[in-house]
Amino acid sequence: MAKRVTGPEIEKLIQLLAKVPGLGPRSARRAALHLIKKRDQLMGPLSGAMQDAYDKVKICSTCGNVDTADPCTICTDPTRDQSLVIVVEDVGDLWALERAAALNAAYHVLGGTLSPLDGIGPDDLTIAALVDRVKTGEVKELIIAVNATVEGQATAHYITDQLEGMDIKVTRLAHGVPVGGELDYLDEGTLVAALRSRTSL
Amino acid sequence: MAKRVTGPEIEKLIQLLAKVPGLGPRSARRAALHLIKKRDQLMGPLSGAMQDAYDKVKICSTCGNVDTADPCTICTDPTRDQSLVIVVEDVGDLWALERAAALNAAYHVLGGTLSPLDGIGPDDLTIAALVDRVKTGEVKELIIAVNATVEGQATAHYITDQLEGMDIKVTRLAHGVPVGGELDYLDEGTLVAALRSRTSL
Numbered sequence: 319m320a321k322r323v324t325g326p327e328i329e330k331l332i333q334l335l336a337k338v339p340g341l342g343p344r345s346a347r348r349a350a351l352h353l354i355k356k357r358d359q360l361m362g363p364l365s366g367a368m369q370d371a372y373d374k375v376k377i378c379s380t381c382g383n384v385d386t387a388d389p390c391t392i393c394t395d396p397t398r399d400q401s402l403v404i405v406v407e408d409v410g411d412l413w414a415l416e417r418a419a420a421l422n423a424a425y426h427v428l429g430g431t432l433s434p435l436d437g438i439g440p441d442d443l444t445i446a447a448l449v450d451r452v453k454t455g456e457v458k459e460l461i462i463a464v465n466a467t468v469e470g471q472a473t474a475h476y477i478t479d480q481l482e483g484m485d486i487k488v489t490r491l492a493h494g495v496p497v498g499g500e501l502d503y504l505d506e507g508t509l510v511a512a513l514r515s516r517t518s519l
Numbered sequence: 520m521a522k523r524v525t526g527p528e529i530e531k532l533i534q535l536l537a538k539v540p541g542l543g544p545r546s547a548r549r550a551a552l553h554l555i556k557k558r559d560q561l562m563g564p565l566s567g568a569m570q571d572a573y574d575k576v577k578i579c580s581t582c583g584n585v586d587t588a589d590p591c592t593i594c595t596d597p598t599r600d601q602s603l604v605i606v607v608e609d610v611g612d613l614w615a616l617e618r619a620a621a622l623n624a625a626y627h628v629l630g631g632t633l634s635p636l637d638g639i640g641p642d643d644l645t646i647a648a649l650v651d652r653v654k655t656g657e658v659k660e661l662i663i664a665v666n667a668t669v670e671g672q673a674t675a676h677y678i679t680d681q682l683e684g685m686d687i688k689v690t691r692l693a694h695g696v697p698v699g700g701e702l703d704y705l706d707e708g709t710l711v712a713a714l715r716s717r718t719s720l
Contacts, residue, residue, distance in 0.1 A: 321596070323617045325587030331572045334565040338542075339553045345541035351611050352540045353569070354576050354585050364535040365569035368554070371532045372562050375555050384555050386526030395522070410552050416524045 328354070380451070382427030382444055384409045392424060400424045401458040405448065405477065407431055407465060415463060423461070426451065431469035432476055440476065449480050459487040466493065529555070581652070583628030583645055585610045593625060601625045602659040606649065606678065608632055608666060616664060624662070627652065632670035633677055641677065650681050660688040667694065 322329070328350060336346035353361040371386070378390035381403075385391055392398060402423040406412050412425045428443045440446070451457060462477060464470035478488055493511035495504060504512075523530070529551060537547035554562040572587070579591035582604075586592055593599060603624040607613050613626045629644045641647070652658060663678060665671035679689055694712035696705060705713075 321617065321620070321623075322592050323614060324585060324592055325575065327568065327571045327575050327587045328585065331565075331568045334561065334568050337557075337561055338550045338565070340546040340550055341539075341541050347614060348611065349539045349541055350572075351585065351609075351614075354572070356538075357573060357576065360535065360538055361569065361573050364532075364539070365566060365573050367528065367532045367535050368562065368566035368569065370528045371551075371555070372558060372566050374526065374528050375558065384525060384529065384552065386528045391523050391525055408552075410549065413524060413548060413552075416522065419522070422522075 381425045382409070382429060383412060383425060398422050398424055401456060402461070403448075403451070403457050403459070404461045404463050406463050407470065407473075411463065411465075421461075426460075428464070428473065431464060431467070431473040433469050443473070445477060445480060448477065452481060452484055452486050455485075457486060459489065462488065462490045466491075582626045583610070583630060584613060584626060599623050599625055602657060603662070604652070604658050604660070605662045605664050607664050608671065608674075612664065612666075622662075627661075629665070629674065632665060632668070632674040634670050644674070646678060646681060649678065653682060653685055653687055656686075658687060660690065663689065663691045667692075 331353075332343075332346050332350045335341055335349050336343045338346075341349055353364070374386040376385055376388045376390075377383075378385055378388050378393055380389045380393045383390040383392055387394070393400070399422055402421065403426050404412075404415060404421065404423050405426045405428060406415065407428050407430060409427055412427060415421075415425075426444065426448050428445065428448075430438055430443055432438060432440065432443065448460075452460070460477075460481070462474045464474050474490060481488060492515060493508065494515055495501065495508065495512045501509065532554075533544075533547050533551045536542055536550050537544045539547075542550055554565070575587040577586055577589045577591075578584075579586055579589050579594055581590045581594045584591040584593055588595070594601070600623055603622065604627050605613075605616060605622065605624050606627045606629060607616065608629055608631060610628055613628060616622075616626075627645065627649050629646065629649075631639055631644055633639060633641065633644070649661075653661070661678075661682070663675045665675050675691060682689060693716060694709065695716060696702065696709065696713045702710065
């Protein structure tokens with residue numbers, strides 16, 4: 319804004335809201351006004367919840383999930399099959415797979431993918447912790463659910479190499495046509511994979 | 520999510536973030552994860568700023584602007600022409616006009632528009648306060664900058680009626696083609712207004 323139109327505390331709130339993904343400078347102003355209008359119903363509770371989460375947030379030392387307890391909700395869930403571990407790049411992927419609710423499994427968050435150009439090597443990821451976890455003998459199957467990118471696939475291969483000779487089943491997500499997807503819009507790589515992995519009707 | 524995957528504090532943060540305009544359930548999760556990743560750079564400061572704004576926010580008793588001081592930053596700005604008052608529906612409109620930085624004026628926030636169907640009458644808006652403000656004799660021109668909707672125009676007419684006989688100039692925003700707009704996409708009402716209010720080149 320050209321001139322100050324409101325108090326510095328509100329300007330600061332707008333500036334910080336604009337850094338939240340999904341909000342920009344303009345929607346941050348709209349969000350701030352909405353929060354102020356809903357001061358008691360939304361702004362107060364949100365401010366409290368954020369402070370609470372800020373104080374209590376922890377990274378699970380077993381799987382890398384974000385939680386307020388360590389070990390996390392998933393690692394301590396007795397109804398989950400802790401011998402089936404899905405390896406993901408980050409916590410967002412873990413939460414996305416949980417929304418699908420396909421498997422009642424445990425997870426391992428790598429914290430990224432190998433990327434020599436960005437200076438990210440095996441020591442920057444939780445690969446050693448994953449190998450240690452496998453060595454305890456409690457894990458029977460690892461599902462490598464990294465993104466289908468070059469870095470993701472390189473990471474998957476590196477992990478497989480590290481587990482060489484251990485008594486564990488390692489699988490990866492199937493490639494194929496997304497459910498609801500139209501062939502016309504898919505790239506050749508996906509179509510080749512979908513054809514090769516065709517299943518009988 | 521089908522099963523709990525994280526602590527209740529973080530679930531609550533996600534739920535409340537999803538109520539912020541511009542964020543939905545999915546982007547609220549992404550926002551929460553981003554806040555947690557940037558715990559010290561963003562989550563802490565944002566939580567503090569929100570609490571600070573929550574504690575200090577005030578509605579200016581003169582103009583209705585949102586601020587942390589009453590009278591607000593605009594009403595106490597000695598470099599502004601306090602005799603020129605722009606009447607707007609809500610604070611978002613005030614801030615939008617300030618971004619345009621066209622006039623160095625004061626404002627009056629109505630708090631909505633007359634809308635008999637929604638049960639909003641003159642007493643629900645700050646029209647009486649506006650009339651009082653004009654009666655002090657310090658205001659020389661009112662620019663009615665309400666939205667170009669039926670309710671906005673009805674409100675403009677009502678205000679003009681209330682000011683009948685007082686020594687004040689009342690104007691409204693010009694109707695016309697938006698700058699950068701294409702004629703092809705404009706409605707007939709706008710084109711008629713733009714033609715009638717044509718200016719010489």
